[in-house]
Amino acid sequence: METHVAIVGAYGSAGVAVAQQLADDPTIRLTLVDDGEPGGGLCILRGCMPSKEVLSAAEHRFAARHDPRLEGALPTVDLERVVETKDEHTADFAAHRRAAVDRLADRENVTLLRETATFVDGRTLRVGEQTLEPEYIVVATGSNVFVPPLPGIEDVPVSTSADVLDATEFGDSGIVMGFGYIGIELVPYLAEAGEMNLTVIEHDSRPLDEADPPFGDALLEYYREAFDVTVLTETAEKRVEPTDDGGVRMYIEEDGTERAIDADQLFAFTGRRPAVDRLGLEHTELTSEPGWVRETMQARADDRVFVVGDANGKEPILHVAKEQGFTAAENIRSHRDGDPLSAYENVHHHVVFSGLGVLPYARVGHSAESAREGDIEHLVVTREVTSDGVFKTKNVADGLGRLVVGTDGTVRGWQGLHYHADAMAKTMQIIVELGLDVRELPDRAYHPTTPEILDGLFRDAAADLEE
Numbered sequence: 001m002e003t004h005v006a007i008v009g010a011y012g013s014a015g016v017a018v019a020q021q022l023a024d025d026p027t028i029r030l031t032l033v034d035d036g037e038p039g040g041g042l043c044i045l046r047g048c049m050p051s052k053e054v055l056s057a058a059e060h061r062f063a064a065r066h067d068p069r070l071e072g073a074l075p076t077v078d079l080e081r082v083v084e085t086k087d088e089h090t091a092d093f094a095a096h097r098r099a100a101v102d103r104l105a106d107r108e109n110v111t112l113l114r115e116t117a118t119f120v121d122g123r124t125l126r127v128g129e130q131t132l133e134p135e136y137i138v139v140a141t142g143s144n145v146f147v148p149p150l151p152g153i154e155d156v157p158v159s160t161s162a163d164v165l166d167a168t169e170f171g172d173s174g175i176v177m178g179f180g181y182i183g184i185e186l187v188p189y190l191a192e193a194g195e196m197n198l199t200v201i202e203h204d205s206r207p208l209d210e211a212d213p214p215f216g217d218a219l220l221e222y223y224r225e226a227f228d229v230t231v232l233t234e235t236a237e238k239r240v241e242p243t244d245d246g247g248v249r250m251y252i253e254e255d256g257t258e259r260a261i262d263a264d265q266l267f268a269f270t271g272r273r274p275a276v277d278r279l280g281l282e283h284t285e286l287t288s289e290p291g292w293v294r295e296t297m298q299a300r301a302d303d304r305v306f307v308v309g310d311a312n313g314k315e316p317i318l319h320v321a322k323e324q325g326f327t328a329a330e331n332i333r334s335h336r337d338g339d340p341l342s343a344y345e346n347v348h349h350h351v352v353f354s355g356l357g358v359l360p361y362a363r364v365g366h367s368a369e370s371a372r373e374g375d376i377e378h379l380v381v382t383r384e385v386t387s388d389g390v391f392k393t394k395n396v397a398d399g400l401g402r403l404v405v406g407t408d409g410t411v412r413g414w415q416g417l418h419y420h421a422d423a424m425a426k427t428m429q430i431i432v433e434l435g436l437d438v439r440e441l442p443d444r445a446y447h448p449t450t451p452e453i454l455d456g457l458f459r460d461a462a463a464d465l466e467e
Contacts, residue, residue: 002029002109003336004134006118006125008141008279011101012035012041013318014309017325019104020348023334029109031134032101033127035116039101040094042142042310049093050165051185052353058193059356063322065192066226067395075453077193079168086165119281122302136304136332139279140325143310148177151239156248159267161186170194171264177237178269179207181352184219186269187430188356191227199261200231201252207231210350212367214382214400215417222359222398239268247315250308268410274311288313293341297328303335325461347433351422359399359417362425365432366404366413377407381460383453385418394419403457409437409465414457420450427454438462 005022009015010032017073022028043049050204057077105112115128125132145160147153159167161182174190176183179202200223206216221230234338236257238251248266251258285301286292292300293312299305306328309321327344334341352361368380382402385389391397399418404411414428431441438461 002027003136003332004029004031004132005136005138006033006117006127006132006134007334008033008125008307009139009311011036011039011097012140012142012309012321013043014142014288014311014321014325015138015321016041016097017109018138018140018306018329019110021326021329023104023107023110023183025041025333026109028333030104030111031127032105032110032112033115033117033125034101034112035114038094038098039114040090040093040097044093044097044431045090046162046165050086050090051161052164052357053089054082055185055189055353055356057082058189059358059422062188062226062356062358063395069395070225074461076195079170079193082193083166083168095328116278119286122284122305131150134334136306138328138332139276139299139305139311139320140309141275141279141311142274143316145268145327146271146273147268148237148270150237150314151178151452152241156190156240156242158264159251159265161269162238163378164190165269167194171247173197173247173263174199174265174267175261175263176200176267176269177250178267178271178455179231180209180269180271182271183269183351184208184266184361187229188227188354190267191355191431192231196265196408197263198218198227198229199263200229201235201237201250202231202233203236205233207363208352210348210363210367211361211415211417212369212402213266215361215402215415218398218400218417219354219359219361222355227356244453256435259320270314272310274313276311276410283287284340295345296331296341297324297344297440298331298335298341306332315346317350319349341457347429349429351425353422356415357422358396358419359402360422361415361417362421362428363415364413364425364428365411367415368402368404368413371404371412376412378412379461381457381464382454383460386452387456388450388453390450390452393448394450401453403438405438405463405465407465409439410435411461415451416449424451424454427451439465 011034117127174196208216235254240250247264293307297306308324308328310316331341371378385391385399396419402415404413
């Protein structure tokens with residue numbers, strides 16, 4: 001007898017991961033549901049892929065502006081061409097994703113419905129004019145940009161990350177709310193490609209909450225110096241209002257004192273929230289409150305509803321969404337068969353394309369702070385980029401790297417804030433997830449390249465262990 005599984009949000013990375021895992025099972029009948037236009041998933045259309053596209057254009061201008069070996073007029077970024085190229089590429093990527101889903105839908109046990117799905121009750125979905133009663137429901141509806149309910153916010157134009165990706169012109173000045181991953185990536189784009197005078201509101205004393213303090217401090221200094229961005233730390237937004245010339249005035253509280261700042265535009269890079277508002281959860285026992293989804297990817301209120309990717313609010317990262325999808329698919333079969341379910345376990349692995357990708361931040365596994373909080377006996381070694389001459393030869397001599405090693409030699413974590421740290425993250429992921437001993441890692445120089453900073457960290461850690 002077939003088990004019917006409905007996946008709501010089938011074009012996104014999490015939904016596709018579930019579908020691909022289950023489509024080959026002849027005992028499962030799949031209904032894929034997605035009303036997205038044109039369809040293709042958040043990462044492709046409005047997330048990591050288009051954002052890296054626009055950042056790359058600004059990166060080239062930034063490199064030219066900061067290289068004293070170059071002469072001549074500094075080029076401007078053709079924003080219309082940037083957006084046009086981005087749209088061409090994302091359209092191709094999205095078409096490839098839709099084609100993959102269409103191929104799944106060609107199978108006898110798979111149906112694709114390009115309609116909106118809402119819960120009628122805990123076991124019933126209304127999809128367009130149809131009513132479905134699947135044994136299992138997977139919610140993979142992604143997330144939406146979040147604009148905080150700041151007093152006066154409805155009276156002024158607000159640009160989100162989605163707006164920035166499509167913008168072909170910017171004002172001379174801007175105020176930025178939100179200096180998390182999204183703000184860290186897009187602020188340099190606005191400063192470099194948009195040539196804007198920016199003021200960023202940062203609630204804490206430094207950005208990069210997941211990083212050890214030296215990394216946040218280094219990034220803050222870099223943004224202030226390399227991009228001439230004003231970052232107001234330990235500052236809070238109080239209210240906003242329009243100005244007579246069509247701009248925006250924000251009142252902020254800084255050091256216990258309130259003052260106003262004016263700008264042409266207001267940007268809200270204040271994160272994303274699960275896109276579950278249209279699902280009709282009020283007709284079920286489900287609630288989207290924090291913690292509503294278990295590590296098995298099951299909703300706490302209903303074991304037969306699985307919530308994966310951004311929709312569950314756990315960790316809105318692409319690779320996490322895919323892995324959660326794989327876990328959900330495995331657990332649907334296990335739950336059906338009465339077998340034990342698996343909890344999704346994720347080794348911390350994040351990359352932020354800060355500094356236009358010239359100074360990216362990456363972390364795999366533990367930071368020094370999280371190792372302390374976890375009562376892990378460890379040692380920490382840190383290396384400045386200036387210790388390795390190759391960074392100087394490439395005109396990118398900024399940043400640092402850090403290794404966290406258990407007292408038994410096991411590499412427990414790594415952080416890099418430097419050129420090519422994003423590419424080195426995969427190497428470090430392998431080392432951390434395999435639990436390799438730092439003393440057994442190859443310390444062998446090749447033609448001088450940026451990864452030699454890793455060799456230096458390995459050597460320093462091995463020496464410290466011997467001592």
